[in-house]
Each structure stands twice: as C-alpha cells, then as structure tokens.
Amino acid sequence: MIKTYTLIAFFVCNLSSTCPAYQLIGTATLSEELVAQHYTINANLDAVIVADRTTPTFEYQTYYSAGSADEEEGKQGRLHFLEHIISGTGSREYGKLNQIVIANGGQKNASTAYHYTRFMMRFPKDKFDLAVEIDSGRYYNTVINEEVVEKEKKIILTERSRRVASLNRRIVNYFFGLVYHKKNFEPLGTEAFIKQLDPVDLQDYYENFLRRQKRLVVVIGDVDVDYVLAKLDEAYGNEQIMGELSSKLPTPHYPNYEVLGKRKTHTSKNLLLSRFRKGWYIPELGHRDYAGLLILERILEKPSNSLKSSLVDSGLVKSFSVSINSYKGFGLMTCYAELPHDTSRNTLHAMIRTELERLKSISKSELNAARNQQLTTMYSSFYNRSSMASEFGRAFASANKPLLYPKLIKDIKSIRREDIPRIINQYLMDYNSITHALTVPETKESPPRTFLEYGVMVLACVGLIALLGGLVALLVWGGKKLHQKFSRKANEYVFESDD
Amino acid sequence: MFLKVMISFVLCYVVGVLPAVAEISNHHIFYRQDKRAPVTSIEIVFLGAGSKQEQPSQTGLAVAASKLIQEIAKKHGYMDKLEALGTRLNTSPRTLYHTISIYGLSEHCAESIEIVRDLIYDLEFSESDLRQIKKLMVTDYQNYLRKDPHPLMRNFVVAQTKGIKKLKSLKTLQDLSLKDIRQYYDQLLKTDVVFFKVISSLDSTEVTKLLRPITEERQRGGFVHSLKFPTTDYSVGPSAFVFNANIKSVLCQWLIPCGDISEESTISTLISDVLLDDARGLIHQYFRQELGLVYGPSCKVRWSEGVRYLYIFADPKLHNSEELIVKMSDFIRELSDNPRFWESLKERREILKVSYVHNQTPKRSLDREVSRAIYNRPTRKGGSDSVTDEDVRSFLEKFFISQNMIMVFAGPKDHITGILNTHWPEIEVHEQSTQSLIE
Structure with missing residues (x-):
C-alpha cells in the first residue's frame, strides 16, 4: 500500500512539476535568535539559510569548491581571472552589473581563496529576486568575450604587480608552494600566463572546470526561508547536472614528505627584519582534535603571560602571531614572527618547544580561560553576517559540511585537559612541521x-x-x-x- | 544621581531610539540590545580626555597613559583575571575622548566590570613601567613607519601646512615624565562627563545594574569636553611632499583640507561617496575600469586635530605613475566643471535612497548616535537630500582648487620630483625622510 502511494506521489510530482527538489539535510542552533538550516537544492548545489531580522537586508554568498591551490601548476590564475569576469560582468554587458547592483541599494564583491571561489552580494530585503537572478545569470550565462577579457586583464595585471611587490606575499607564496608541492605557487598566475589568456581558454575552463564544481549558496538576513527555497528551486531545481569533470582536481597528498621536518632558509639583502614561519600539519576542520588545537592557538597568542608576550616583551621578536586554518583535506597551525637579524632562530624553536612541553600539563583554569576566549571570538561572527557566511563557506570548501562551525562551538565546550598532551604529541612535533626563514646573508669577518x-x-x-x-x-x-x-x-x- | 540616570535611561529605552542629544549627561548609557550572540561590549567613554589635552611638547601622552593601563593590567594580574572569563580589555585614546572597553561573554560581564573597576581606581604607575612603555612605543612607531605610514604622512603634512600638532614624536615621547602621566590619568578619572556605549544580549535593567560599580565611586573636576581647537586658518598654498622609497610603484595621496571638526560634514561625505563609495564611484570607474591605471584607489573624509580633510589614495605602478598623477590632479582641480561628476552625483542621490538600510545594524546606529552627541555638529534637516547642486558647487569651488591641494608621494624620489618639475614647476616640493614622521 505504502509503495503504491509513493509511486502516485512520484508521478504527481513529476507530471505537475510543482514538487520542490530541495531537501532539508540538517539544522543547527547558533544562538537564542539564530538557527542555520542546511538544504540540498540539487545534486550539485547546497544552501544554508539563516533568518536574522536585525537589519532589513540580507547577505547572499555563493561558493564554488575550487580555488587557486586546486589549479594545475603553471596554469594558476585562471580561477582568479574568472572570478573577476563573473563578479564584474556576469550575464550582462561590461559595466552594467555594477550599475544594477548599486542602483538597487546593493553591494557586491568576490574573492578567490586556496580552495574556494566566492561571490558576495548584499541587498535590501525586498531585492531577493534580483539576487537570485544575478546569481543564476552568472552561473548559466556569464559573458566571456574579447572586450571583457582585455579589460579585466589590465586590471588583474595591476593587481598582480601590487601583490608581487609585497615581500610578505612572496614569502607566503613560497611557503604554500612547499605545502602544496608546487615549485611556483602563484595564486594569481604568472604575468606571462595571464597575458596569453584568451576568451576561448577561459570559456573552456569555466564550462569544464568551474561550473562542474559543487556549490553552496548562503543566505543570511531578513528573509522568509520558504520564499528563499522556492526561488532557489525555481532557478536551480531543474538544473541539468553536467557529467564528470574533464580535468579532475589533482588528488591531494598531504603532508608533503619531501619538506616535512625540514628547516628551509633563504637570504635577501636590505632586509630590515628577518622572517620566520613554522607550520604544523593538523587535521582538517571537523576532526575532533581541531577544537583542542584552537584552544592551544589561543593560549600561544594571548597578550599576557604567554609565548607571544614573552617573545615580544624580551625584544627577541618584533611581532609574533599564531593562526589555524583549514584547507582541503588538512589543516595548518602556523607561527609567524618578524625578528631582528641577531635573534637566533634556534632560540625561537626552543622557546616554542618549551611552551608546548609546558602546555602538556595545562591547568584546568588555563584551559577554561582559553575556552572562554575562543567562544567569545567565535560568537563574534554571529554579529556579522558576512563573517558568519564565510564560516559556512570555509567548512563547505574544506570538508563539504557547511554546518561544522556550530559543531565546533560544541566541541570547544567539551574539550578536556587530558586531550591537550595527546594533541601536542600527535601534531605539534618538529617532524610534523615545515619551517621557512628569510634572513640577511651571513657576513664572514676576514x-x-x-x-x-x-x-x-x-x-x-x-x-x-x-x-x-x-x-x-x-x-x-x-x-x-x-x-x-x-x-x-x-x-x-x-x-x-x-x- | 543614580535615579536620574535610571530615569533618563529607561525613558530613552522605552522610546526605542535615543534622540541625538546636544550635551551628554554624566553616566548616560547609549545602549542596543542584540541577542544574536551571548556577548556584551561595553565602552566607558571619558569625554574630554584624549590627545587634544596634550601640549605639543607632550605628544604621545594619551597613548602612553593608555598603554600603561594595559601594562599594569598585565603586570598585576587584572588581565589574567579578565582572560580567565574570556573578556578582552582595550584602552584607546582619540582626539576628544579616551575609552576603556571590555568585550566578552555576557554571563561573565558582572565579574569583568568589577575587575575593571578595581583596575582603574587602584592604578599605580612606576618609573620602570613608563620606561617599558616608552620602549614598546618606540617599536610601535617604527612598525607604523614600516607597515602603514600613510596615516602618519597625512598627519605630518596637515601639521606642516595647517599648523596643527604632529601626533607621533620620538623626542617628546622620551621627554614624557611620570608626573605628566599621573596628571593626565588623574584628570581622566575625574573627567566631567563619563558615558557608556553598550551592545549586549542582556536587557537594559541588567546592564544598568552592571555599570553601577563604575559610576558610584567617581569624583569630578577633571577634563572638560570642548570642540574648540587652536585656530588653523593659515595655509602654505599648493605643495607636494615626497618621501623617498625604493619601490616599484608610487604611493600617492591628495589631501584637500575642508573645514574643521565642529562643522557639519554632509557635503564632504556626499562628495567622497560620489568619488569612491563603491564600484560606481567616479574614481573607481574612471581610473580603474576605464584607464586601468590603479587597482584599489580609495577616498575618505578624515580629521586630524580638528582639521577636516578629504583624501584620495592611489598606488600606480612606476610606468603608470606620471599619467595617473597628472590626470588625478587635473581631475580634482576641475571637478566642478566635470559633467561626469554631476551625473554621478545625481546617480548617488538615488542610490542613497535605497542603500541607507545597510547602516541600520545595531552597532552602526549606535556609533552614529554617539558620534552625533559627541561632536554636536549642526545637522542638516533632510540630510544629504537637502544638499543642492549649488551647495556642492560652492564647496568644490572653495576647496577643490590648486591652492588648497596637498600632494603626498612615496616612491623613488628622482622619478617623482621629475614629474613634479615637468608639470608643476611652480609648486613647493618638500623632500622628507620617512624617519622625519616620528622624529
């Protein structure tokens, strides 16, 4: 009997085409006022929706789960180029999209990260139809012609030259080249490669690479959830899902054993301060130990009675920071310091090691303090829709689970003292790290x-x-x-x- | 007194939105409830303290006092106590006020306030603390020079051309005495008006109760808030400042002084919006999209010691720099005759009618309300809608002229002076070392 009803329902839905394709696959309570709902719109598109009526506007962000680190070595820069075209032009004439967005009280932006490409829009609450229209226009009909490519090329080359001029940016690129096994890690592409790109290459890359990536739409703001779902369903519910990727993403193989445990050093004349970066491979966001690592980051970074304060106050370093980031299939916890040339890097290594050893017997109060600070930081993103959307987007790009952020808050609350020494021993050891230093050449006294x-x-x-x-x-x-x-x-x- | 505060606070809260006030009553609470996150942000604002109270020979005093509060909080365990609760402490001096603020979990807010009360009323400064702070500030000054010297450059050139005080000086920093610091802090604690700026998941009654420890013990008779600054009506005419830097681009800034801090700012803000509020901004359209000379130009209205100015920033590559510098300078000078400016102004007026909603977040509306109360500027009835094209034209003709334009460049000195000599041989060029910004 049940089978018969199911069959009838199936035929009714298919014949009338009124049955929505979307499905709720998870919800998470963020706070007293905010609940995140995760839906599947079609096989290639998910959506996270949070109703927040504080301000009569909404944030609309679209994530493609591919970024510059997913591009082939030597051919990096095409995603960033496409990001410029899709965001700037979309399905309209060059320059029209900006005019439409702004005339409707909107704002827009876009960015290419290592593992995702993101398009952001923000509108007054009554412009939801327009947001979906722009988003779907970009997805189905982005215009990639000679005029658009040449205009964006000029802008991208200017942007690139600005980035290349930054020493810190060059050091970061070198470091992530080590992490991703790429000799020349250039997220924006080399100048020669950008110059030779033409509309045909880009159109092909757009159709056969970017459009075949899984996507996530995040909507946060003064919206009606049912209406949002109906509009997304209308735009994407009947999307013809394209086949397998013609050029598949390279299979990630982390960590990079060739450089693991190594200390790389480069020299450069006229350097005011030496630079030091040490990164430990850690599991990706969503792993049960990620919360413990965030607690450790918080302790190393705190402004007083910490590794950071002792290094800065003693003058051994001019600045020191610790950060954690999740990438596709792995994470990195990184210490970065700017130091006078006469500070020994071995001293720095030793001080980091000593602090980590001390933390193996972390006190209950120290753990609670770090927990409270971490929670304060994480809750802050609920005040900012753009940051909140980014948290969903990052979790989607690195682990294909957008609602990991609220889960992480729960994990932070439940982390125990005995987890900390195990986490340090398992991940934060020298043999599991990559170190890179940039300093001045040694002068040999004759x-x-x-x-x-x-x-x-x-x-x-x-x-x-x-x-x-x-x-x-x-x-x-x-x-x-x-x-x-x-x-x-x-x-x-x-x-x-x-x- | 407490009853008075309570009544005014509750009245304002009941009304919903606090009205702009001409004068802020002592211990007034500007408040927004926001339940999206279980956190509370409280700023204690000492109105009248701040860098305005420094003599030119005491430049850096307010910052030094601020850093000392933090340092003592670290040294005497207050910071640890706050951190244990997940609360962040921050102190920050501005031109007309000084804030001590906390941000943390609402459930620990009461304890955090008690700790801050103990800290600010029991503070004892010592010579060794001051020495330590001076050392840290020297590092900070050098970091500013290295990482982001542009605000220092702007303050420096306004100081040189408008006679205001330079904000950072290693010499005056070294001369600061413990007596100066103690005097400043004593005056700060007794500031005539202290008010609070609060965003919290807690309700207003709880917040009022929480703040009682700060208000109960306060004496008065210290700094008094005033918008009056020393007269700055002299100008050295069109000038250019060149900071030598071995880079492959030229960092360019154009400063257009336009009035003082107490004057209404609707027109200057409207013009800066037309020029570069977003991708429809005229500078973005023309210099980035059409000419492709720069990637990320910016345009803002800022104040330095009472002097208001509009500045435009662009960082062309070396080979684009001559074209950009010449075109941008002409663009600024000829703005009132530029038909595209008037078209953009018309378009911007329409945009503002729909885009204002983005500024209705609890934080932004609170910031606006507090800012209105502090600066107490004459407000235009009808806001930017009431500004006519004629008002804008007179403004441009008064301020967007050669005699009022200050150009600031950082990059290869010979290259820049070459451009200036070719196009403006009459202009007064000041070659400066970046070190002079903090000397």
Missing part, C-alpha cells in the same frame, strides 16, 4: 691583514690604475680617428641630399 698583504694590494692598485690610464688613452686616440672619418661621411651625405 682575519686582520699582514704588511705584506697590504704591500701587494698597493702594487696591484697601482698596476690597475696604469692599465686603466693606457686603456683610456687608447680609446681617446681611437675615438678621434673615428670621429674624423664619420664627420667626413656625414658631410658627404649632407652634400648629396642638398643636391
């Missing part, structure tokens, strides 16, 4: 010279001066001869032309 050496130097100088004098005399003589010769020729020429 031993004092003898009288004999000074004598030889004086003789050599005299000889050199005599040789140079001879050369100059020869040149002057030769020059005069040549001058006489060519002056005659020039006069002859003038004479001929006058005739």
